[in-house]
Amino acid sequence: MKAVQITSYGAADVLRVNEVDRPAPGAGEVLVSVEASSVNGHDVIIRAGEMKMVSGRRFPIGTGLDFAGTVAATGADVEGYRAGDRVWGMVHPRQRHTTAGAAEYVVVSADRIAHAPAGLSPVDAASLVVTGATALIALRDSVHLAGGERILVRGAAGGVGTAAVQLARAMGGHVTALARGHHAQLLTGLGADEVRDYGSTTSDQIGPFDVIVDTVGTELNCYRSRLGKGGRMVTVGLSASALAAIAASSVYGARRIRTFSANPGSAVLRDLAKHVTSGALRPVVHSVYPLADIAAAHEAFERGGAVGKHVVAVSA
Structure with a gap:
């Protein structure tokens, strides 16, 4: 599968789209086929090497804090999800990942995803x-x-x-x-x-x-x-x-x-979905980049001035 990885700390040009093995879900985990991810401050800070105490000094490091897509497989002891379900979620921000949301597949704990709001495209879901x-x-x-x-x-x-x-x-x-x-x-x-x-x-x-x-x-x-x-x-x-x-x-x-550390689990994501479904919250997307151009998405984020989010479309 294709996955974006940080090959060393530095500017956006350290990002590479590499071919890696597709992960398999363990007990309590879900394998998600990712359709979209977005660029967040956390991604840029990790890439720049400003959180080495969390990310360490071993490369490659995955990038992409959030994702939207469909369940591809579930591990043992996972209830409430089955293959084909549309979901959104995020990887744990304080854990080191060799691949993360900016990849064709991601494995996460089932308590870090929720069913995505009906009618929301993957790009729009990832932006929220x-x-x-x-x-x-x-x-x-x-x-x-x-x-x-x-x-x-x-x-x-x-x-x-x-x-x-x-x-x-x-x-x-x-x-x-x-x-x-x-x-x-x-x-x-x-x-x-x-x-x-x-x-x-x-x-x-x-x-x-x-x-x-x-x-x-x-x-x-x-x-x-x-x-x-x-x-x-x-x-x-x-x-x-x-x-x-x-x-x-x-x-x-x-x-x-x-201040606080935004580390939402399934409960927050379910509450968020209710606001989307009620019409109280809608996505605001500034730009969409293909996976191959994720470095350009990072550069745009760092320039600032965007209205809403920069989103990376993982699957066409």
Whole structure:
């Protein structure tokens, strides 16, 4: 089978599409025939060598955190799935993989997949796995958004941002989206009550907010100051400076800056599917690349400025 592998740490040109043996599922595992995967920050960070304590120094290393496709086979003790079922899921982000979601087949534990929403194409499904799950965990489990609360989504045009705008609206929040001004029509269509241009809007010109969801990871203290009484903030844009700001914010108690490791299992994916089925959440895909051009997809991700997700079509 074809699988994208990291051959050494570095820029996108270290990615190779190699021929490898097709894996077989063990007990409690499922073999998925992958139709699409997407490019996530985790993939780029691993490839660049910024998480060597997790990925190690032995090559090759698989890439592709998420996937959508069909069940090809199941191992012993797997219930609820059979060959031909359409599924979506993700590999474990803290485990080392020689092949991962950007491959023709992937083996994962059955508790890391769920049935994909009916009517959603593999490309659309792959675009929502990590972004949708991250936004759902942030809003529901981290900051506990309640109906009627004022929420700011910073970096609203990105993958997590577009999902967060939609889910926040579905949860009854009054949504302010901060993004490039020319994305206003799209974000309003996704459910934003107000769109502010980050190029001409400073943090002290907006708010106060009950909830802030940040996907950028910069100027965190400035935005934290825009929380009202009882406000909560979470960031998913992690960097060295962001981690320092998160640690320093602990003195503010409930108004500190929160973060979390998005590592969704089947339960979160099933909940996410309900939001898709209800019409509350729809995919936003910026571009689709064939598997052979995954290096170009990584480069596009690193350039930034995308609206939604870069997706890799594994099967034609």
